[in-house]
Amino acid sequence: MNKDYYEKIYELVKKIPKGRVSTYGNIAEALSMKSAARTVGYALNAAKNRPEIPCHRVVNRKGELTGKHHFPDEHYMKDKLQSEGVTFDGERVNLEKHFFDLRKL
């Protein structure tokens, strides 16, 4: 079965530098799947299989850690991101500072 996009998503997510974050929508666009942001989330969820994928660096458009409930703990994402130098505004990432545009790769 052709699940290219899964692999592509993983490759892109792995390219997100430490201390940076990206969004589902951006990944989708970077893969020319534009409006398939949900699919990206689906794929990332399946990516829990792959420890090499820093899924915690992917947030939604508002910088909210919407996927945190899918991690081993509730704090996993925030903790990990903070230890990488990402700053938070409440429960949201400062996208203005840390957003990484995967389309530029």
Place this chain on the structure above:
DNA sequence: CGGCTGGCCCCAA
């Protein structure tokens, strides 16, 4: 095919 769900996104009220 259709219907439902999901780590989405956009807008409006």
Place this chain on the structure above:
DNA sequence: CTTGGGGCCAGCC
């Protein structure tokens, strides 16, 4: 903050 509408696509039934 919440609700409502719209759209997109993958996976399962």
